[in-house]
Amino acid sequence: MPARRVVLGVGGGIAAYKAAELLRRLTESGLSVRVIPTASALKFVGEPTWAALSGQPVATDVWTDVHEVPHVRLGREADLVVVAPATADLLAKAAYGRADDLLTSTLLTATCPVIFAPAMHTEMWLHPATAHNVATLRSRGALVIEPAVGRLTGADTGQGRLPDPDDIAAIAFATLERGTAAADLTGLRVVVSAGGTREPLDPVRFLGNRSSGRQGYALARTAAARGAHVTLVTANSGLPDPTGVIVVRVGTTAELRDAMLAATRDPAADAVVMAAAPADFRPVGTSSYKIKKADDGSAPTIVLAQNPDILHELAATRGKPGQVVVGFAAETGDADRSVLELGRAKLARKGCDLLAVNYVGEGGAFEGTENSAVVLGSDGSSTEVPRGSKEKLANVLWDLVLPRIKREG
Template sequence: MSTTSAAPEPRSGVGGVSDAPTSIRKRIVVGVGGGIAAYKACSIIRSFTESGHHVRVIPTESALEFVGRATFEALSGNPVHTGVFNDVPQVPHVRLGQEADLVVIAPATADLMARAVMGRADDLLTATLLTARCPVVFAPAMHTEMWEHPATVSNVATLRSRGVHVIEPASGRLTGKDTGAGRLPEPDEIVGLASLLLERSDALPRDLEGRRILVTAGGTREPLDPVRFLGNRSSGKQGYALARLAAQRGAHVTLIAGYTADLADPAAVDVVHIKTAEDLRLAVEKHAPGHDGVVMAAAVADFRPTTVEGSKIKKGANEPDSISLTRNADILAGLVEARRDGDLDARTVIVGFAAETGDAHGDVLTYARSKLARKGCDLLVVNAVGEGKAFEVDHNDGWLLGSDGSESALEHGSKALMASRVLDALVKLFPE
């Protein structure tokens, strides 16, 4: 990593989905397979069109049994066909794939993936897949038994070996009363992963296969009484982006989540919900052993009230003149100490986060370098915070400081883009 002194200048984004690269109008093909989750494709189409992109929807004939052609046409603003003999003079079975900047298949059924593996071109969607040279994303949706069948497992591996992005499905309620792995991820998650590929086409390598990653996210709340608490402005978006991308890059991910901005749990991630800094400390101590990397993205309260009142503190003669505070444990420093003492594997890579502001005594990087030296972690992700910066927004930038003295700027973009850069650096620190 090269030395730098400043993060790139921010650039405005579109619709909160992503920044400069995707603010340019892109051609996106949304393929829809014939599964009950086809109705969720409507939200995906709307998200892309509202972000200013040109969207062509290509359903299979089976998909039209679930959602009508008119719905897809109304949402995309473009005609919808399923066969290769529609609009023949425009040669759509070749042109749509050639011109696409991104192809997203949601839901991707077991049958559709099998036909793609075989190189079939018996409808407009599979023909388009053969001509597409842009990033292609499959979002599987099927029953657990189908997802885990050796044929599907083999087909997914084949697609990935060809450079296709097959994202991990979620676990949860399926058709009927069944539950398990195979549920379509939420539309926002699919759109976020797909949009990341427009920012950075190589953002989803399967380079974390076999790794176990622990991520903390969100803010903690320290109760003062049954009504009030000490907290912070963390939305949890950056930590969730890290957990989501780590899972989609092949890792087994545990996410310890504090309070967030009503974020849905990421697909294929084990989530542990906590409330206070002490809850977080105990959860990290319990879950960190056995993980190859720990990414401490949570915004942890430094202090908590010494006394928690059992009833609401009332205004008036009996209200306190001041509130006594007690310092919370330094969880990041504790992790480093546990690694040094042998309670945590010596090979575990530890990544910290620092939200900083400058003042008369130093700038953001001055304080960040001091924090890295104090904490002793391997990497420190640094964000300059303030109004419209880092907290409660969809974009981010900053710096990445290494314990080896290296410093690099993290370019402005979506929080998913920053997460991809942090994971790149994390992977490089793993032993061979």
């Protein structure tokens, strides 16, 4: 099968140097990437860099190889167009249909999904003109990622920083899998949990689990890319904050419970996804000092108490009517019941609308970059998601959540 074709448009901003890392992420995944920089972009990163990293010729104007009609052909043939950085000027040209160079001409002829990753000073991003142009592009089906908050040029700090190349690449891969950049979650509030809680035994030890938080982060990232207002409650994960997502950090199961109840109720969320792995038990008491080994070789006795069932509580006390609650179940099966039989029983016990059942083992569920699941519905439905990226599973889950949401009005 031929490689998927991606056009990487590069605007004339200082963040253009980060697009080189994005290009590397895209090409390493097996995509065929044609870079189209603007003339201004080449003042920041030269043509040889783009040609060497992509293995493709580079041009900015419509006159190079004119016999191949590149201003029409590149847009028609592309499976995806990503513009990073998308400057305020480039967003304005795209919104108004300007076509004065190869990149803007390609944008006018592209029939595939288009992603813009803006980068500019905060004042430019917040200006009504830019807001209008972004709204116009989104109304036409383009995906405009919210810029990150952080250090800009000079000493300035604020919203307008180019999203992390890894985030842009993940959104690009997920968009290729979906085949659309439609922001179908726009106007919805969703809350996602991620990571694994830790219950301290003493100042240096804890009870915990192997959850990396990657699936929850993928859910938050894809929801934000699809237009949702996203709050991510994360427990002990070292992953970078997803762009455009409100992040709340917690440590213990009790802290996770409090944060999830607060985030899902004020204001009320439309959907809640419990992808975190809370510890089922906690020590009854926590030592103020490191527990020492006994000279006689005996081990200390640790008395455990059961933690609250957060998923069951979220489903039983929903923040508003029609709120969709989704859970995850990492199962291994047992001597008497299969993974799916245990999953069906857990779905009924928890009272949630959807339950993504993972088989633990062979790189699935915890720590890995891929996942597979069977998503069980309270209506008796069953959706199998074959092994693939965690973003792929995330998008399938949002596809299942969306028709279950009861929109007000």
